[in-house]
Amino acid sequence: MFKKPSRLLAALALGTAMLLGNAPTSAQCGYFVGDGCPGTNYANYGVASSGAATLEYDNQVSTFHATVTREYTGVFKIWGEGTAADGVANLLSPTEINAINFPGLTGRVLKAAVGGNTTPGQTVVLTTDGLFIWGNVGSVVNAAIAPGTAVQDITVDGNSTGLPAGVAPTQVKMMYVGPQMIAITTCDGNAYVLNNNATPNLRGDGGTGNTTWAHVQESTAGNPFLTGVVAMRGSLGRLMALKSDNTVWTWGTSVYPGGGGAGVQATRAVQMVLPAGEAGNPIKMIGANVASHYVLYENGHLYALGFNNLRQLGDWGNTTTARLNWVQPRYTSAAGPVMNDILWISPNEHIGNNAAINVINSAYQVYSWGSNSGLMIGRPVDGTSYDPGIPAGISPTVFSVETGGHTSMLSKACSQNFGYVGHRIFGSMGNGEGSDINEASYTFTTADVQICGATTVPQMFTxxxxxxxxxxxxxxxxxxxxxxxxxxxxxxxxxxxxxxxxxxxxxxxxxxxxxxxxxxxxxxxxxxxxxxxxxQVGDCKMNSVSGTIWNDANGNANLDGAEAGIDNGLWVNLVAPDRTVAGSAKIANDGTYTIAILQENTVAGNYSIIITNGQKPLGTTLASADAPNADYGYTGTSLGGVPNTGNRTGIIVVGDMTSGGVTAADFGISNDPAVLPVKFGFVAAELFNNQLLVKWNTTSELNNSHFEIEASVGGTNFISIGKVDSKATNGSSAEAIEYEFTKDTSAGVVAAGIALLAAGAGLFKARRVRYAMVTITLGLMVFAAGCNKNRRDVLPEGKLYVRVAQVDKDGTKSYSKVVTVVKR
CATH class of the missing domain: 2.60.40 (Immunoglobulin-like)
Incomplete structure (x- = not known):
C-alpha cells in the first residue's frame, strides 16, 4: 500500500523551512521574495515533495563526473570534473558558487546545473544578472555563444541576459540542462529551448538553428505556443513537458507519443496518450532517458514508455523491443508486483547515454535498473544491464537520489555525508582526492552536503x-x-x-x-x-557596528541594568549611503549583534542600521524597517548611550564609517500597551473594482494624532497615499478602535508615484538596464490598467504592499506590519 512520508521526513527533509521560519524574506533554502515565481518552495524536493506546480527537480544535478547541489542554506556548491572557474581544472571538494571562487560571475545565484553529451560537460548558472556558462565548449550550448572554457556571461539574440526576449532571470521557474540543450520554463507557463543538437527537431518551433532561443509550439492546428507548462525534462534530442491541466507533451527525435504509436520525429510538441486507468489522477513528475519516457503520479503509480534497449523501462520483458504503450516497472519479475508506491524518480537525464534510473518507494528504499556502466547503479557487474533491484550498500531511510552519467548519489537519514556509487574520478566523490576507481557499493566516505529539502542530520546555519x-x-x-x-x-x-x-x-x-x-x-x-x-579565517581590516535590541519595559529608550536583550527573530542590516544593503546578520539570543564591513569597501557618507524580520540580500535597496514580530513596537533608540524616544522608525543613522566603527547602536522594543503610542491589531488591504480598501484596528492609543497609509511596489520603499485622523478622545484610548481607508486607483496616479519611487531607489544599478526599464514601465501601468478591468486583473498578485504609519502629536512615527494587497 502506498504510504505518505513519515514524521521523520517532516522533521528532517522539511527542516529547512522550520530553521528559517523566522525569516520570511528568505523563506527556505535562500529564497528571497521576488527571486522567483509566486509559490516558489525550493524545499519541495525528494521523498517529502508533492504538487507538480512547485516541485523542485534540480536541487542536486549530476552528469558524468560532476555534481552541483543547492544546500539547505541556499548556497550552491559544485565539485568534480572540469567544474573549476577555468572550465578545465577539477574541484575535488564541494565549492560554493560565488564571485570570489568563480571570477566573472555577477549577481545572486538563482539556479545552477551541469550537463552535456561528453565528458567533461558544461556548468550553467542563472543569476539575477542572467546566464553564465563554463566548461567543455559545445557540450551544452553552441561554441558561437560560449566560445571559451572559463566563466563567461552569454548573449543570445542580442539579449545580454542570455535569456529569451522578454524573460527576466527572476521569471525562470525551471532550468533543465541536458545534453546539448538548455530548456527553461517561465513563471507564466511558457517553454523555451536553446538547442545545440544537429537536428532541428528539439527546438519545438518547427524551425532550424542552434544559436537562438525557440518558443515551443504545439503541433495542433495553427501551431499555438505551448502554454501552462509547469515542468520540462529531457534527454539527448528529446524533451517532455507537463502542463497545469495534467497533460504531457513531447517533441524531438524518436519520441513515443503512447497509445500504440511508434517512435516519431516531432518538430513541435505532440500531446501524449497517458496511461489508461489514471484519468483524473494528478501527475507528480515526468522524466526522460535516452528515447524512453516516465510518468509518476501523486498516488505513487509509475509508468514507462518507449525505447528499452538497456532494460530502462523496468518491466522485466524483452530488452530489445520498444514499448508503444505505457508499462509499469515491477519489483521482482515480469509477473511480480508493480511499482505503485513510488515517491521520487531520477532517470539519467543530464547526459545522452547510459540509460538508467533510480527510484525511491514508500519504504524509503532505492531501486535501480538499466545501464550499470561504471557500476553506476550499484549492481554487481560493470557494463551489464539490469532489471529493477536494490543496489549494494544501502538501506532505508533514503530521502533523495540523483542519477548521473556514471554515478548515483543519495541522501540517507542520520548520515552527515552523501552516499555515492559508480565511477569515482576527478574528485567526483567530493572527498578531496581524485583517484580513478569504480565504487561497487554505496560509500559514505564523501563530503557533508545537505540538500535543500533533504537534510539528513542536525545542521547549523550562520x-x-x-x-x-x-x-x-x-x-x-x-x-x-x-x-x-x-x-x-x-x-x-x-x-x-x-x-x-x-x-x-x-x-x-x-x-x-x-x-x-x-x-x-x-x-x-x-x-x-x-x-x-x-x-577559513585571516587578518583583514574591518569597521564594525555593534549594539543590542532590548525589551524596553518602561519605554524611555534608556537601556538600564534591569532590562534584558531580546532577539524576537529580528535581523540587522548595515545599509550604505546609496541605500543598498552592505551586510545582514541575525540578532543573537541575548539581543546583541555585530555587523561589519571591510575597511577597503567603505565609502564616504552616512551608513544606517535598519531592522527587519528576515535576512536581506546584499545589494538590495532598503529604505524602511519592518514592524517587529509578536505585536512588538519600537520605543526608541540609544546611540552611544544617548536615548532618543523620538526615533521609533527601527533605523539608526550611524554616520560615516570610513575612519572606524560604531558601538552601542541600540534599539528598544516592547509589546506593552502602556509604553507604546499605538498597539496595532489586524491590518488588511484588498483591491476590488478599482478601489483600494485598507482596514486596521488599534487595541490601545496614547497621544496619537493620525495615521498615514503608505504603499509600495516590492515592499521596500513606501510613499504616503492618504491620511486618517485618530478616533481616540484626545488621541488616547485603552479600547479597540477600527479604521478604514479607501482610494480610487483607476486614474493610475498612485501606482505611478510608487513605480517612480522604485525607479529612484536603484533599479538601474543592475547589469541588465533594459529589464529595469521594463519593470518601471509595467509599474506605471499597474493601476492605469484598472480603467478597463473590473475585478482580478488590475494588479499582478503580490506586487503591491501597504502599511499604516501612526503619527504622534509631536510628529514621531511608528509603523504597523507590512501586508500584501489581496485582489478579489
Missing part, C-alpha cells in the same frame, strides 16, 4: 554573510550568529582560534588559519548526531 576578505576568508575579530536544527543542541569549537558565547561565534586568532565548530543534537530517530563546519 545568520548573516559574515565579514570576508579578498580571498573569501572570514576576518579575525568578526562574529557570526549561529542557529541549529533541531533546536536545543550544543555548540563547541573543535579546533582553531575562536570562542562561542551562547549562539555567537567570534574568530579570535591572528593570521591565516581554519576554525572548525560542531553542533550536537539528539533526535529520537538518529540519537546523538554531530554536524561540523570549517571556516
Amino acid at each position: 545568520g548573516g554573510s559574515g565579514t570576508t576578505g579578498a580571498l573569501g576568508q572570514y576576518c579575525n575579530g568578526s562574529s557570526l550568529t549561529l542557529s541549529g536544527l533541531p533546536t536545543g543542541g550544543t555548540w563547541a569549537v573543535v579546533s582553531g582560534a575562536a570562542t562561542i558565547t551562547g549562539n555567537r561565534l567570534t574568530f579570535t586568532g591572528a593570521g591565516a588559519g581554519a576554525v572548525t565548530i560542531s553542533y550536537t543534537a539528539t533526535t529520537t530517530e538518529c540519537g546523538s548526531s554531530v554536524a561540523t563546519e570549517t571556516f
